[in-house]
Amino acid sequence: MPIINVAILEGRTLEQKRKLVEEVTKVVCDVLGCGEDAVTITIEELAKENLAKGGKLFLDR
Amino acid sequence: MPIINVAILEGRTLEQKRKLVEEVTKVVCDVLGCGEDAVTITIEELAKENLAKGGKLFLDR
Amino acid sequence: MPIINVAILEGRTLEQKRKLVEEVTKVVCDVLGCGEDAVTITIEELAKENLAKGGKLFLDR
């Protein structure tokens, strides 16, 4: 029953998201030995003003 | 001090959200024996292209 | 496909957890009109030294 959340900067294409959930699901099931239907993935898109590293927003980096 | 996050597909009505937080708060307090003011709920709305099961986006299912 | 996370202070009984997931699932499905099998709940137990309100750990309140 893996539940996976992927937080990324916004701006990815639909094709990238499609590929992302397909590939992540595959490797997770390979490693953990679970059926693909057991895997749930949520994608959390962050605006550049809502993600920071080193005390600086990505908007300002 | 329960903090509850409910992730759902976007598209629910305001009335459903109102009902959701009211009812969930009630049963949580019944079971745990806490005051309703102690319960915080966040609703996280997911677009169909940001939720996947079995390696497939809900957009494509 | 609701995914619900309930963060609570540790120390609840197994019976309370059983009741909690049963009741929360029921009301969520009533309000949103989804099948119960679609609901996933995770319980996150917090030690009193890992939860704070007003700048004070629950351990010290």
Added chain:
Amino acid sequence: MPIINVAILEGRTLEQKRKLVEEVTKVVCDVLGCGEDAVTITIEELAKENLAKGGKLFLDR
């Protein structure tokens, strides 16, 4: 490697977010003794209809 998520009601200015990540990063590093580059912060903005306390949406309070 602190990873910090700050959930707030939407409507904060860019200047507040800038200040927020700068100041939070500083105090976290002071207390934990880590380099500022090790700190990642995500800001999660909640609409008033997606946050509730005491069984009531902030929209209705």
Added chain:
Amino acid sequence: MPIINVAILEGRTLEQKRKLVEEVTKVVCDVLGCGEDAVTITIEELAKENLAKGGKLFLDR
């Protein structure tokens, strides 16, 4: 800057976790075109009494 959280039932071996973070990082970078150092993964282990589906704890299924 992908930040990935993988919630799984407890009981996986260290070798599975090692493999999991290695493989997930690889496919995420392939799809998104980011450097591997940009990927952070947290694993959240859930006891069977802290995960439920369909209103039933995994402990009771």
Added chain:
Amino acid sequence: MPIINVAILEGRTLEQKRKLVEEVTKVVCDVLGCGEDAVTITIEELAKENLAKGGKLFLDR
């Protein structure tokens, strides 16, 4: 109503956690102009085998 989650490697002292929640609460309220009682903080402690960067567990770095 800021809700803040701080994920850190396990092994911090109680004194560090006390200081952490006190100081973070203070700067968050300074910047956002909220009362300290409105701030909830959860600390999530990660074992070195449950946190990875660059495809490698912290246990192995």
